[in-house]
Amino acid sequence: MTSTDTLIDGLAASARPVRRLRAPLLRAAAYLVLTAAVVAALVAWQGVRADLLMQLTHPGFFLSFSGAIATGVLAAWSAAALSVPGRSRRWLLLPLPSLAIWLASVGRGCLVNWITLGNDQVQRAEVIDCALSLALAALPLSAAMLALLRRAAPIRLGAATLAGGLAAAGLTSAAMTLLHQHDASVMVLIWNVGTLALVVMLQLMLARAMPPRAT
C-alpha cells in the first residue's frame, strides 16, 4: 500500500459531516442584510443628512450614490463567487460598470463644483465626525467580508479579497453619503476615493494577516 493510499484511508476514516457552503448569491445577501443593520444603527445614532431628499433629485448625486450602492452589492456577489474554488475569474468584472459610473459621477461633480464654487472651508470637527463614522462603518463591514471569505476556501485569495474590499468600500461610502454633507467640494472625491482605497487596503491586510485554513 502506498503512502497516498494510507492518506486516503486516514482522510476517509476521519470524515465527519460538513455544512455545505451556501450559494454565492445567498452568502452575498446575508452580508448585505448585516450591512443594512450596521447602516441602520449609524442612522439611528447620527440621523440622515438634512438635505438627502433634495440631493437625490440631482442626477450627479443620484448617480454617485446609487453607483456606490450598486458597486457594493455586485462586488459582494462577485467576492462570494470568487471565494469558491473553480469559479470563473470573470466574476471580478461584475462590479466594474457600476464602479465606473460611481467614480465618474463623483469625479465630474467635483470638477464642476471646484470650478464654480472653489474649495469650501471644511471644519475640523466635521472631519473628525466623518472619520469616526467612516471607521464605525468600514470596520464591521470589512470584518464581515473577511468572515464571508474565510468560510469558503478561496484559491484566488487576491481576486476575492479585492472584490470584497470593493464591496465594503462601496457600501461604506454610500453610508457616508447618507450621513454627512460633503458634496459641495473636492471633499466628495477625497471621501469616496479615500474610502475606496482605505477599505480595500484594510481588506487586503486582514486577509494577509488571517489567511483561510483550507487554501
Added chain:
Amino acid sequence: MAPTKSYADPAHWPDLFARAQDGDRAAYHAVLSAITPWLRAIARSRLRDPTEAEDALQDILLTVHHARHSYDPARPIKPWLAALAQARIADRQRVLSRRASRETSLDAKIAAGDETFAALAPNQDSGMDGRALQRAIAGLPPGQRTAIELVKMQDMSLLDAATASGQSVGALKVAVHRALIRLRNLIGAPA
C-alpha cells in the same frame, strides 16, 4: 488501492461527494480513490519528477479534504477539483524553483577550486550532528516546531506556512524567531 470500476466514471463523483459531505465514510473513500488517478495525471503533467508529483497529489487530497464543504453537488466537480489541484501544484513549483535557485552544482564548485570542497576535512562540521538538531527540534513547543518545520525545513513562504498552519503571518514570524533562539541555545551554535 484501485477505485471500484463503476466509481471511476466521473459522472458518479458529484453524488459520491455529496454523500461524503453528509458524513458517509465509504462514499468518501470511494470518491477519493476514484479522483486520485485523475489528479495524479494532472500532477504528473505539470511536475516531471514522479516523487514531487506524488507529494503534490497528497497536498491536493489534503486540500480537497479541508475544502470539501465548498463543493456544490449541483455543479460539475472537475472544475472545483482542478482549481484546488492547480493551486497546490503551483505552490510546489514555487518551492522547487526557490530550492533550485539556491542549489549550486557540486561539480562546478570543485572545478572552480572552491576551498570548502578542495580541502574538505578542515571544513567538515565536527561540533554538531544532524541527530542533535532533530532532537532539539522535537523538543520545541508545538507552535514553534510547526513553524520551523514549515518555514525552514519544508521551505514554504511565510504566507503559505501561515495558510497551512492556520496561524497569522505575524505569529508565525515570532514563532520562527523564538524557535531559532531556542535551537541555538540547545545545540550551542553561535548566535
